[in-house]
Amino acid sequence: MGQNILVTGAAGYIGGSVLASFVTRTSGPINAASISAVVRSEDQVQALSKLGVNVIQVDLSDEMALNEAVVRNEIDIVVHIASSIDSRVVSHLITALGQRRKASGEEVFFIHSSVAALFATEGGWLYGEVKDTDQRFEKEKQIGGPHPVRETNILVTEHAKAQGVTSLNVVVPTVYGRGSGEWRKLSVNIPAYTRASIKHKIVYKFDKDGSPPAVHISDLTALYALLVEKILQKEQAPSGEKGYYFAMAHRAPWWDVMQHLADALHARGLVAEPKVQIWPSDEMAAEYLGFPLLYIRAMCTSTGQLVPVNAYRLGCQPKWDEKRFLESMDDEIRAVQELDKVKDTVFDSILPSSRN
Template identity: 40%
Template sequence: MAPTNILVTGAAGYIGGSIVADFLTGVVPSLEKGNIIAAVRSEEQAAALSDSGVNVTRLDLTDGEAVAKTIVDHDSTLRGTGNEIFAIEKQLADSYPVRKTDVTVIEQAQSQGVISFIVIPCLTHGKGTGAWNKLSVNIPIVINASIKRKEVRRFADNIKVSYVHISDLTALYGRIVEKILQGEEPPSGSEGYYFSTSYQISSHHFADQLAAALHARGLVSSPKPEVWPSAEAAAEALGVPAKFVEYLWNSGCVIHSPQLSQANSIRDDAPSTGIGSGPKIGWKPKWDEEKFFRHIDDEVDAVLELGKAKSSLVDSLFAAAKE
């Protein structure tokens, strides 16, 4: 089939940058680097990707005409990041900005005749491979706050939180793109939800292991975590709006609904688990809970090396909290 150009928006970000970098290493064997268009926002970001071998373009995603022109000029396919899931998200769209975005992307794509896919990462971790931002948001914020306060804190409720390593997430994107390039038609639109849950860890177990790891390095005063006295106290320490603090650090990727009970796993080796499910496309994550904790010092090392994520997520949450 004819070569297909792939436009990666947010190519300077943690996930987008890692997708570009990992695609260049052969995650998608049939995709040539010359067919990757990396969209970034600033000249500084463009310069960071200039030696990667991909086509780099500056793009303001709020400018619809500019986005359309970029797609047409590069003859590219814009790929996003079951009907029952869509219906649930639409009902809950105003409860969280990401849900509203998912619904908007699907409805706008359908109205324009564009095929869309929604890839939903849970708590993503690991040092990224991109040229600009190599840090996720969630875990680095917790590590930085813990080091600053000389203590690790956790929420009172012990929630199972879904995790995925950045390399497994880029591999999932790779599987979807590979299917498209092979001429297959993976489920899309309102049926095209792809959940990247690799494994789950209880929030208390994570806090226990992080406290032990930081204490062993002399970065906190106690190997045992304390409990946040309130969501407001946690929000102030972590630097996010109180409205969203538990969404970010004390919630799992699960929607309990009878309509979802028959969903298929996107993993060939995993059972159906409600919202952690989707079409089977042969995705097989390499990370699990045991491997995560075996490499928890790598999470600390990345933060000590890089500081914090170059991300606008927290700023966007403060803007959303004012609405």
């Protein structure tokens, strides 16, 4: 097969870090591949062009432009990180890959990015503990909609199969740590809490504790790289209905996280006291954090009984654990102070009604 890789969301936190991980390799199959990156603006084109990759400015909702980008650049592997909820983009990319497969006669691959909160009770999951080797796809279909992430997951598997495209689905949990991309370098959750705490001089937590799965950005990018390497080396990896990968390294005990954050902020003189208060309401939390109210419980109080198996079987070895994570809160605060310059657009595609 060819070695042409396309990364979407390449100006984002995760996508940019994945791209950086790919282009900084000095050996191995990814180093020998041709890499293209999709961005939305001319400023992002300028920022990423220095990396020596083929930067494509395209509106992902433009089916014809997206199809042309995939076919003209002879893309064999799409690493889709731009959105987990926009089924139109997923459909366009997979259809274009199907055309590429017919033209080349070679296998093509679509690596999707989903979210772990979908497999928690707050996200509508009804079946308790779940391994990524279980029959999650059939259970997702049984639950059905309306949930844009679940509906997109189902579409990925079904549409890829119909188009002759091999699909893999990386289920992304809470991500933390400094990004290594050229544009957006901050994650979502902890920076949001940090901004709100500094602005209002107080740290809040929800009335319900949660312990969601979590992963450091460097461990997450290592998983994406591992999957792409397996593909390039023509090694077998679970795909399709069996191709889910829970990108979980450890859990994030949220009340403990908030206490560590409060201690670190107070030590810097950024909050009035190290005591963590309960949010007076979900509405206030959504407003202060900038999260959509419709999903705030799933984002901030969920736990989920996820058990990662597939990634570890392939050789994934995370370097960060819970203890190291909790001890890194001062680094998270410093990152916000130094890097909080790019507007967070992660929720721009969610309906406005979900914010209020």
